[in-house]
Amino acid sequence: MNDSSKSPAQAWILLLLVALTWGTSFILIKKSLLTFSVTEVAAGRLFLASLFFVPIMVASRRQIPRDRFPYILVSALTGYIIPAFLFALAGTKLNSSLSGMLNSLSPLCTLVIGVLFFAQPRRPLQIVGILLGLLGSCFLIFSKGAGTLNVADPYAFLILTATLLYGININTISKHLSHLPSLAMTAWTFAFTGPISFIILFTTDFFPKITAVENIQPSATLLALGVIGSGLASVMFNRIVQLASGLFAASVTYLIPIVAISWGIFDGERISFQQYVGMGIILAGIYLVNRRERVTPDPVKS
Template sequence: MSEKNSTTETSVPLLAWGLLVLLALVWGSSFILIKKSLHVYSITEVAAGRVFLAFLFFVPVLLRSWRTIPKPLLKIFFISGMLGYLIPAFLIAIAQSEITSALAGTLNAVSPMFTMIVGVLFFARTTNRMQVAGLLIALGGALLLIFTKAGVAIPEVNSYALLIVLATLCYGTNINVVSKFYGDLSPVVSTAWIFAFVGPLSFGILLFTDFFGKMAEPANWMPSSFLISLGVLASGLMSVLFNRVIQLSSAVFAASVTYLMPIVALSWGLLDSETVGIQQWAGTVVILVGVYLINRRRKARKMSLELDNPLS
């Protein structure tokens, strides 16, 4: 039994890798979309708006599946919606009002560390020395970024950067929740029900803002399209694919998307004339070294299992 489980955890199908790259491209671009949306929309409107728009995307799925959803999971869906979407949306929007999109994107690389820590402490996950070493190296790179503001090294902690780190703690916790409770559910259905509670909550928040008036203004079509992309594509469709990656592989592998996102976020930042200093580049490189060690260990372990069990 242990051999089978280990093989399942270490054997990552090609489809999971393909979806991981697609997720990195879309989610890595979300930070520049947040930045552009904040030119017109407030922090509250961007954060609650993207969650509400994602909820609208899933309404047809909710209408079709409400009779079959396991009732004991309703509380878990709410927790997952708060930790995985609504709370991080506000934390990231607040942070990006003061830091660059490139820095926000690269800081998301802390997520796998929290995925592992929360998994080991509360979800009975196991790990190995090489995996821990890789995540610690990646965390070291993230610490370099925490002491960066607008691409320039600063002598004190950037408090807005810490908001991104707090968001990744929420992400890491939610990844473990998804992995533990939603394994037998369709990724589309489980993701839709995650938004079933936070979507209406976001709508209630938006009623106290000028969100709908701004959406109806033709002059705002560009930032509105950015916000719609954040909701429907990044928070909606990509969330389905992310849950599918977890089902195909593991929570830690799925969280590795945050190692690829910095490349995309940095690229968009440079194209948008953001300042990216040496310390930020160094932090990103250190993070990528960490994920290389993790993936190298995973492949080596897979080969060993195949030799030990030629019938696998």
């Protein structure tokens, strides 16, 4: 049963909570990488989240029709597995503030992919917004401030690739999965990520590290990143797609850079003026993309 007819206020509250959670995840990735490798952080957060969802998977096994599983697999790959590795690898070279800023391109990618592959309508203001967003990302990619990127740094493009994958995931959920219970859908998404993550982790030193007494703090950080950042936040995000729309859900990245910058400054990161300009241009572009977007329920899709 689709209960997306509830008050739009719920979507806004969830949007703020997801922004706070995902904005904090960049600094958690950075802290986790002090002990764990890129592979261990990426696969570890997904594996820990999948363990959290095991009881829910069992309880909701009859709530997901079999013909939806291919779409859930697509969602698992494009929304979780591949982006987790891209963000973890980028986190070895980029500061958390810049990662948060580049992630603001997610709504733009959602719109482009929706228009090209999911028959979503296009509007002139949205096209202008896309161009502004791309211009803003160029400001960030080619910035030369302290602790930022060199020209054409490939690590920035890892984040941009992740935002493209997020666009595929959001459109897939909106078109094919929005009628499913958000908690059950998220749990079964992690049913796919769990085994894949476990196989990857089995080839690393993850399990000896996470059980070592001297690694209690980084292990707790990674646990929070998995259960809260990848698990609970995903449930809330999928619920936003159901209550509002894919584009509105993607606009959570309005707020993520603010949270990421705040944590970055608190952690001693330096933010250049050029990065602030780039972030401002990106947010202006996203505003135009979503200008006519209203928080109203979508019809049931399958």
